Amino acid sequence: MSSNLATESTVAGAIGQSPKRIEDDRFIRGKGNYVDDVQLPGMLFMAIYRSPFAHATINSIDCSRALAMPGVLACITGKDLEAHKLAWMPTLAGDTQAVLATDKVRFQGQEVVAIIAKSQAQAVDAIEGIDVDYDPLPVVVDPKRALEADAPVIRSDLEGKTDNHIFTWESGDADATDRAFRDADIVISLDTLYPRIHPAPMETCGCVSDYNKATGKMTVHLTSQAPHAHRTLFALVAGLPEHKIRIISPDVGGGFGNKVPIYPGYVVATAASLLIGKPVKWIESRSENLISTGFARDYHMSGELAATKDGKMLGLRANVLADHGAFNAQAAPTKWPAGFFNIATGSYDLPAAYCKVEGVYTNKAPGGVAYRCSFRVTEAAYLIERLVDNLAHKTGIDAAELRKLNFIQPEQFPYRSPMGWEYDSGDYDKAMDIALELVEYKALRKEQAEKRERGEVMGIGFSSFTEIVGAGMSKICDIAGLAMIDSAELRIHPTGKGVLKLGVQSQGQGHETTFAQIVASELGIPSTDIVVEHGDTDHTPYGLGTYASRSTPTGGAATAIVARKLREKGRQIAAHMLECAPDDLEFDSGTFSVKGSPDRTKTIQECIFKAYQPELPEGMENGFEDVTYYDAPEMTYPFGTYICVVDVDKGTGEVKVRKFVAVDDCGTRINPMIVDGQIHGGLTQGFGTAMMELISFDEDGNCFGSNFMDYLIPTAVESPHWTLGECTTPSPHHPIGAKGIGESPTVGSPQAFVNAVVDALTPFGITNIDMPLSSHKVWKALRDAGVSDD
Amino acid sequence: MIPSSFEYVAPTSVEEAVKALVAGDGDAKVISGGQSLLPMMKLRLASPGTLVDINGIAGLDTLEEADGMLRIGALVRHGDLERSALIAERYPIILDAAQHIADPLIRNRGTFCGSVAHGDPAGDWATVAATLDAQLHAVGPKGAVTHSARDFQTSMFETQLGTDQILVEARIPCPKPGQGSAYLKIERKVGDYAAAAVGVMVVLAGDTITEASIGLTNVGPLTIHASAAAASLIGKSIGDAAALEEAGRLAMEASDPASDLRGPADYKKDLVRVLTKRALRKAGARAQGQEA
């Protein structure tokens, strides 16, 4: 990195300071602008009739009762869409998905008929007026059953398809791994399900599609984490010319991966607006969001860890059955059917590793989105960290010691993992040591021993995770052929205040604050002098959007680079005005000064004003703006150690999280307060995953979890207190050394909770409980092990 | 999540409200806190033709002791009970329950009487009312009627209340000397209904139990008054672990839970056993002034 290390700037709002979030002014005052706030003259409303069955042939659809209801203008079926070649759409994973069902329905909640009415209430009322004649078909809920030879074929629409298999994906060296297992003293095996959960953002999905017949322009106000990519996909799916499509993603009320895919509702509402020539609003209800939009996880994992009796890890083997639901709508870079699951060796220097993932269709909602994680990294981190804790129990080696024995060492970076990733940097022992001290580890183990004597149940669980984020790297990552780059355009007005336009899209991460801070550091103007804009494809440069913790690694890098380009322009102008060579100037916190004569200075604001005046340096154009597209050379690898302490009630199975320490290393911290906020939020979601969240089904494919009474997410009342620690190992290849923080806590925390509970129950011979750790599951494990309540 | 359309009336007296119910001819519903009725309407599990809003009727918010009874008017909210000094001092079982019903927002709207009238075996107040032997005072077109809380619920979401009757007040006997009570509830998170909950009331003479009552929440199609379990305790010492265990076992036998997302039936039954013992210990300690 250059000597102008951004973190050294003293300008107001520079990197390392914690100014309050600019965007919160409007959110706190109720002045946010979400898609459902968009009101257009003549706007119509759409509601969707959905399948009550998980698998059934559609014999006929009768909309006559609905059409006779007040305010109803049209009912659109799959047949109607077929006429426009829109009954099916491509998914990000290269599959096709029904927009409105034509031949049969494949999951409960699938879209069958769209109703257009004058008001939202009228559209919703008319759902009861749709009559569909179905012939129920046998249902496949269990992914293992899906692979059996006599299982009903769900995707009979795919030509020649005779089974429910989607893909098989392998990584690593199977032979070397077999050899490692042959040499091992100990093999730890774990069969575990990372259950199906849902991102459940506060704002559900929806759109307002507004086709202007006169100009031929389609404007779509969309709940989108990736407006530019969605514009291109709209062009490809709907056949609209891309310059006549404008996607506006206003304030987004949480995404967490849920707003990466394109949903049938968007497509139908857009088609309806195109045909009718009026704006059409579609906002899904909470139940619709939970039962039909992108779920996450649902990985049935079998993991094995080979080690010597002294705890040296030798190899990892993982076999996964991935339940993708009725259509393969996983959101991941196109060439990565199981995402980056092969990061599964985590923080450990494992000589050999191999994994195999098989994807299958079942009669469940499609998805497999990266819920607050880089693609399938949560599942991978969970597996290795659960195995490591079980190895600790098996060998009797302390869980912290065992990890330290196997950590990749600082001098090994850049480190090539056995499944092919090149880790940029890390200092795992350091994060562990900070965490051990914060949690007062020695005293805790002593307390645990005393409690066990008294028959009380207490556990301590670890997670020393490594993430892989910032996709990133167009040489290996694309979405539908689009390189996963991102961009920043910076324009400073004559008086030194300006606007930064981004290709990434905030859903609450605080981009309007943090990206202005990067400019403050790099260009030396206060962060409040920069307005950050995003989310309007007509007015921002192209980018692939925000998910996979990629905004700071890609868009943040682009921002730093574009600011540096302008700083160089400023340097040329300053040198011109000070009549010295550009190289003779030093830059510090917004001021150029001549080396050796510190009183000869020009501020960046003076240089900017000059840029709009006559008599610039020879050959220089007026204006002070530039744009950068950034293609990351490598991923970034945030890491950390989390320690969780629990008490378990033997009578009721209730788990109380007493203490939770999280030490994160995300490289440079732009706004430490926002980083802490991201960690708090992510830990709470990880807590929800570990303790209560679950989308489950009965054998007929009926979905349990269609509202917040059934799909539980934690509130402030039950969430533990989080104790944070930090450690900073800057990324060597990122312009400001930042790695991304949005997802570390959701990736890193679930296994810490589970490890703590399993640690508590180890004396009773219990080695695993699958998430969520509901009281009744813990109770059952205790009673099955013969433990009574007193 | 939009209800079907409905008529709305907001009478200012009980008589007017009753008239509106009679005019509705079985298709009108009282709305008090709306915290059970509105979710059901939004999910379209209920589509009443008319809502009769009783929130504008004066005098229904009584919360006081009079003539040996605690009077809880139809518009007393869960939050009023949670914050009442009288309740905190004299009715620990009510305070326990109030702190664990739904979440703080819902507690600011939902009413004790509305909850009992709802006839939901998952409702915490129906159990408290049964445990404390409450009388439920209703008014209909033919005048006032009184029901006993112990046999008020007739089936899931059905009570003895006619569709043209309004529950105006619940009356609970004031505590006797030596009385202690407690309510213990296992919920998956704040805002959840009970996986199982147990309400207990005991009256002690020294260590000896002279009166006992046990109510169970959400472990059967009806709110359960576990009378055999309670009867088994009479004459026993509150410190007699075997007696408490036996009461727990009998309470468990009185329960008939269904397996669902809150857990399998055998788990819920075991919770009844464990919670009954714990609630008895807690109520006993309170009766003896050893615990708030």
Ligand SMILES: Cc1cc2nc3c(=O)[nH]c(=O)nc-3n(C[C@H](O)[C@H](O)[C@H](O)COP(=O)(O)OP(=O)(O)OC[C@H]3O[C@@H](n4cnc5c(N)ncnc54)[C@H](O)[C@@H]3O)c2cc1C
């Ligand atoms: C998210 C959530 C969580 C909840 N958790 C719990 C919980 O843990 N425990 C619990 O006990 N409850 C819970 N509830 C329910 C809540 O306590 C309700 O407030 C209560 O059940 C009903 O009271 P209400 O005043 O809101 O009645 P309303 O919703 O207004 O009415 C309920 C029913 O009773 C009838 N009714 C109401 N008042 C009268 C009256 N005075 N006379 C005659 N009929 C009447 C109505 O017609 C309707 O049929 C929860 C509710 C929600 C939304």
